[in-house]
Amino acid sequence: MRNFTEILLKPRPIAPYRAIDSHSVGRIKKLAKKLKGRSIIHVNSAFKGGGVAELLKSQIPLEKGLGLNSRWLVLRAPANFFEVTKKIHNLFQGQPGILTDKEKRTYLKFLTRAGSELSGIFKQSKNSAMFVIHDPQPLPLVEYLPDHAAVISRLHIDISGPNRLILDFLRPFINKANRIVVSNKAFRLKGVASGKTLVSYPAIDPFIQKNNLLSSRAAGYVLKKLGVDTSRPIIAQVSRFDRWKDPLGVLQAYYLAKKHFPNLQLILVGSLRVEDDPEAREIYLQIKRQIFADSDVFLITEKSLSKADPDRVVNAVQSGVDIVIQKSLREGFGLTVTEAMWKGKPVIGGNALGIKAQIKNNKEGLVVKNPEDCARGIVKLLRHPVLAKQLGKNARQTAKKKFLMNRLLEDFLKLYAGLSS
Helix, strand or coil, X not given: CCCEEECCCCCCCCHHHHHHHHHHHHHHHHHHHHCCCCEEEEEECCCCCCHHHHHHHHHHHHHHHCCCEEEEEEECCCHHHHHHHHHHHHHHCCCCCCCCHHHHHHHHHHHHXXXXXXHHHHHHXXXXXXXXXXXXXXXXXXXXXXXXXXXXXXXCCCCCCCCHHHHHHHHHHHHHCCEEEECCHHHCCCCCCHHHEEXXXXXXXXXXXXXXXXXXXXXXXXXXXXXXXXXXXXXXXXXXXXXXXXXXXXXXXXXXXXXXXXXXXXXXXXXXXXXXXXXXXXXXXXXXXXXXXXXXXXXXCHHHHCCCCHHHHHHHHHHHCCXXXXXXXXXXCXXXXXXXXXXXXXXXXXXXXXXXXXXXXXXCEEEECCHHHHHHHHHHHHHCHHHHHHHHHHHHHHHHHHCEHHHHHHHHHHHHHHHHC
């Protein structure tokens, strides 16, 4: 394939999820039986570094383990394409601005080539494949599939207040999909038939290395290797370097909280190898300039990990710190929030719709509006460890009930079955 890279993943059994919810597994197997052999093709823009890739790394192997012929195609696009799609992403989340005619041509030119290739892949499937197009980057590919092809547009980002001009540009592509799946009822789009739009929360996989429960001793060992002093209070944000994730706001909150806890440490974990996010390095450099020589701030990327397993490091950070922060300004759904919840950690989340669907203020964590609020939350939880522990306990129960992969699979199998009939 010239315009796609296929990510090959081995099937995984659903059986371990019986320990989570045996009734759910029973329903999943019953649904999957009717879909055995059905070809499902997921298309997105990156195979690592973002939430969509994180989801597909588990969803696709589990679908295959259930007997579906699920595949994962990633756009193999030039850098200028991703510069435009990052702008589209920002505009779709409400940033002011316009997409120029030149940018539209860059976006559509590559997708015209990719669309022709995808049409051939559909024919190879004997016109039976179902497509799940993830986020706006590959969205216009729907134009190159025949009307009888079943297409799902899965929009993961916060589109509660989109830039009107970008919505007008993207709406015809969205409307061509048979179903639109969003992460929050507030993300339903105007001008799109309401009956076509479904809400399904993203989910995490508790059986992968990143989410296996680590002992405090094991987590502490990894943190010490990173230079962190585990005898002192630690806060962390694990997220891509993106202005919507507001890492600079986290840094500001840290410095405000440090006035009350001078020995406070901050860990910021992010990726610089996100293929569809050309702004990541710029944000990273801004953070680096602000922390300057502060030895209590640990800025962790692939480069600083050397030979360490990134998933194990993320697990250790989320398991070993006192508080996990996700101070997003916009968030479709924070997978890192659920990861921390599953590990029984209190989360301080930004006042974003996706995060407020995950944590209720003073129940699973705290919801904050600005760096000052965030700093007060940090101080509050460090001063009241019993409260922090209770919030973490509540968070784990909520994650188990609502945000694990078995529930997501059930949602999608029902969706596939509905479109198959």
